[in-house]
Amino acid sequence: MTSRNEFDSLKDFLRKQPLNKISISKCLYELWNQKDVQSEDDCNCLLEILKDLTEENLENERKSHLKSMQDINKIRCIWKELLMIILFGNLRNANTSVHTHIFEKIQAIDLNDLTYDTPLANGIIDIDSPIYQLKEDDYDILVDVIQNQYKFVISPSETLSHNRWVEREIDRMQVATNLTDTLLHEIKRNALFKVSQGSENAFVDIMYRLIETSLNEMPIDLKIDITRNDRQSVSSKNRKARQVISPRGNKPDLMIRVFFKRKWNELAYFESGKWKTTDVKTNHDHKLARLCVDGYNDITKKNKKDELRKFCIIFGINVTEEHFMVIHGLFREKGIKLYLPIIKAKIPLNNEQVDDVENFIHALMILRNGLLVNIHEINRILQKPKSTKTTVVQSEQSSSEDDSIIRTPPYYTS
Known part of the structure; x- marks a missing residue:
């Protein structure tokens, strides 16, 4: 169970927003705004928050919607996609030839092939990885x-x-x-x-x-x-x-x-x-x-x-x-x-x-x-x-x- 004062902003979002505006991706963004850090803990954290709220006295339609989002595999998949979007944005903003090269190599990767133990799946660029094929000058x-x-x-x-x-x-x-x-x-x-x-x-x-x-x-x-x-x-x-x-x-x-x-x-x-x-x-x-x-x-x-x-x-x-x-x-x-x-x-x-x-x-x-x-x-x-x-x-x-x-x-x- 999450504590009463944790993630109040996200909980209020889930309680009050129209259901058509509540999705896993929007919840993760809201969670990141409050946590100010991204890690794979986010998936279990969001799942626990959704479970907590379904125990509250909410209208049935909202409860059903929140229950439908309680799929840890789906949450993890969306989390990985969003993390890559953020990483892509940071690589583009870095605006150097090395970062552009890394960006192009990551774009060619199928995210479904990444295990959660892989550094890239956690937003980490492991420069030694053969994925990036960096030249000595890039190092x-x-x-x-x-x-x-x-x-x-x-x-x-x-x-x-x-x-x-x-x-x-x-x-x-x-x-x-x-x-x-x-x-x-x-x-x-x-x-x-x-x-x-x-x-x-x-x-x-x-x-x-x-x-x-x-x-x-x-x-x-x-x-x-x-x-x-x-x-x-x-x-x-x-x-x-x-x-x-x-x-x-x-x-x-x-x-x-x-x-x-x-x-x-x-x-x-x-x-x-x-x-x-x-x-x-x-x-x-x-x-x-x-x-x-x-x-x-x-x-x-x-x-x-x-x-x-x-x-x-x-x-x-x-x-x-x-x-x-x-x-x-x-x-x-x-x-x-x-x-x-x-x-x-x-x-x-x-x-x-x-x-x-x-x-x-x-x-x-x-x-x-x-x-x-x-x-x-x-x-x-x-x-x-x-x-x-x-x-x-x-x-x-x-x-x-x-x-x-x-x-x-x-x-x-x-």
Whole structure:
């Protein structure tokens, strides 16, 4: 049952409008005007509202009309069509050659072929998908957009705008040194042999230690938690519960969470897949993108939605092809949600060339700085508390808010 004060505008619309003006599409538009966000939750939400109203003391003809609309499959079909209309409009308004190319590719798709797990069916443009056939120049244009907006790599000599932060060069160098030491230690422990024998847990443990090292000494007055051991995503669980799909959420291999406003918020997900993952499997495996969508929707449903949508980015880290790590970002640009590869690096678990080691360390530093900028922006918008301390903890230790493993240096701006 929906609460009494929820969606009053839509309920009044259904109670008072002439029946010939009440349709599923108009109800969805009315719902979006009130929710100010589109997600597949809308279908079940509308269905519950229609059921609630048929329990009210309405005239029989109106009740019959509302009952006739209570077809979840029809609602989902219309929802998908309307979402594509909105996406088409945003792509046209973006007015760039890349967006025009994406628009033309989507137009050629039969919407009936899209499953609800597919990013496109949820209004998400997954740039890696073979649907779009983007050229390298198109990738570069979109990467420049995300780099300019989120400032993943900031030169120490750059004049910073307000609310942009950069660590001192000496601090970044220390993190990079620690990462290199951790990686060399894994190589000496014959990590590649363990992983090549098919031990996915061994690989997840290695990546956990590397990511944990990359996030140490973050200049953030908040607690950071790296979960492991297939802990379920609360954002995924919330979405599935709303859709009455399952009582349990998807379980990424690793999650990076930050404690905002008395709750943990998921900002990054890691999926190892298999050590030798094929391109075909990668292009048809939407679990990571789905997790990023859930995390994004969870955060941007808070107060100050417009500001959060402007700055929020959710990271997806996965292993593709042979021995490569790809870091993706899910973000909103020109009203369009893009799932975009940010950086790709070979995972050097044996005596690789110096360039491979440097590129891998650089990729993890990009993730660190991307999270750093993202957390500062979200926390600023949500009005961060003044007296907390940064903590990087293992999930097994994260039950106590007072655990303090890391004390950070002061903020630094150039």
